[in-house]
Amino acid sequence: MGVLAQQVVAAIQSVVGDTKAGLHEPKFTSSEYRLVQNCLDSTMVSSVGEYVERFEENLAEYTGSPYVVAMSSGTAALHIALLVAGVGPDDEVLVPALSFVATANAVVYCGAIPHFIDSDTTTLGMDPGRLRDYLVETTETQKGRCVNRVTGRTVRALVPMHTYGHPLLIDEILEIGKEFNLTIIEDAAEALGSTASGKHMGTFGDAGILSFNGNKIITTGGGGALLTGDRKLASRARHLSTTAKIPHKWKYIHDEVGFNYRMPNLNAAIGCAQLTKLSVFVERKRELYLEYKSAFSTVSGVRIFEEPEGCRSNYWLQTLILDESFEDEIDEILEETNRCGYMTRPAWTPLHKLKPYETCPKMRLEVSESLARRIINLPSSPGLMRQ
């Protein structure tokens, strides 16, 4: 085993101890068991029930988002957010090249085309400076719409994503949205508990989405939510995610092609319990960052990623970044850490390198590509701390 891989294993071990450590495991206490039992007692385990509403209310309170619509996944929430934002067939939607594939998939579900944007090394999110220059160069305004001069298609929306929970430069992104008439849908799937200037991520744009998948900072088994300050948009999102059925005691009238995306009450019950612990989880994960930072301070060739200035990150996944001169060692480090029982993973394959997205429009993506060769996520469960 090479020297760097050995040093990385030793540093992780000094933080999490000798036992195996997953990438991100949920933590349940008596409250999850109790609420799930109450939910079974009520027999209301499906899409109607008190926990769905309570979870939405609690999320609204925690995030400060006036409206919250709980759904079956973050992907579902992003699909609906794009639809209610008016994204339709043959529109283009600007998404980060460095993201989970769902960000681009949701665009395709609307019949639209993802258009890939490069990252900023200080936030891991979209680079607003280069994004603006690129839009000035490649688009023009026609009748209030931003039009791609190369493809002739309307660029309808911009989907900034907060990578591993770290807020990107949201104010600059909002400015670009205004300047180029782009709807902003924040992909805050990983950023529950993160804020910028005290405001929760996902609440800056026209709408935002959260994910509660099993590996997220809180989980509902599977689930997601749409956040918005726009009452009409929230109402239409709720309608579309519940088969577009017009409320009636017994009649089945659906006025649009809707979706079966509502979060089941059973899953919302777990969410209600998890949400009461979120502040503690965020604190623990911020402490875990400090532990890793200290443990890696003596390892040369790598750095632990630190939250950008002016914001407070949930540090959902701890992130090690290799210097460019060490990027060839990434496979060995992943191999060794996983062999030793410390679950690590690299960044996603940049989306423009995936077969279904190879031919999509894109700007120069050298930062995303470089980061993807150098990022390693470390064990990040809220239960992990040096004993």
Added chain:
Amino acid sequence: MGVLAQQVVAAIQSVVGDTKAGLHEPKFTSSEYRLVQNCLDSTMVSSVGEYVERFEENLAEYTGSPYVVAMSSGTAALHIALLVAGVGPDDEVLVPALSFVATANAVVYCGAIPHFIDSDTTTLGMDPGRLRDYLVETTETQKGRCVNRVTGRTVRALVPMHTYGHPLLIDEILEIGKEFNLTIIEDAAEALGSTASGKHMGTFGDAGILSFNGNKIITTGGGGALLTGDRKLASRARHLSTTAKIPHKWKYIHDEVGFNYRMPNLNAAIGCAQLTKLSVFVERKRELYLEYKSAFSTVSGVRIFEEPEGCRSNYWLQTLILDESFEDEIDEILEETNRCGYMTRPAWTPLHKLKPYETCPKMRLEVSESLARRIINLPSSPGLMRQ
């Protein structure tokens, strides 16, 4: 209150007693609580975990389907079934006019067009005789494809649906599929526990789907499953429903536009417990049918729907059908029964009458329309029986 409405209330009361009765409420015992607790103990509440696999294996055993893929809803399962069957943009798919809206929605998700088919009064499902005549009149075979002579589009698939759990004439439908080169995707969302000639519904066509929504004969909160005897088709369905990720210890490579449709382990845990009771539920619901049949035998102008010959229905929802001469009284009967605490509902609005489907191709649909004016579903929970 009119005489018939009064008689219907009295007949329901004689079966279910004086207490309120929902349309279909699930029944949980200690096993659901135990398996959900075990699932929380494992912390594996999301899309990976033993219960998802066990639920799939148990469903395979119960239904006799060689392959089963659990998903987040019946709608999701139907969407994926249509995709793996090769349904794509601008294809037409033959679906019943009398069905829940999800049957048509899933076709639209594939970019295809629903084409509505009329019902048979003896099964409430597609009428194979009239369907065949209609296809002879309106389609022709071009290079092995069934082509709609009016629209010029390929008619790719046929989606027979087993209404309220009652099997339709599946052998005749399969014959039509062969004759006209149509893929058969069985919408058995309501038919878990129903068989024809001893074979489980959903296992006759190229693929079939089940639903485990809160009101179904067994529930997982929200959920569905795809059934198929085709190994490759099952494998592709599993792939597409799990973001089309190529299995790898840590790399994120997705080779198609996939979906986040996997059933969470938490929901599968409930499904495993529910499935052990399914045979008992089916027996109870068949007894409930006999109780209703007896209670309504003295009420003129109505009949309780009975399973078609040659099959065994799960009697998921008990169905009262008004004679044509009494169809004007349906609103009063719905009003009165619900007012008295007995939850009833009419059939769905026939799909071709819904705004998003008004302009879709269709055959003459007078039977579906007539049935929709005359069907009332009665309280049908497995826990309901005369004390």
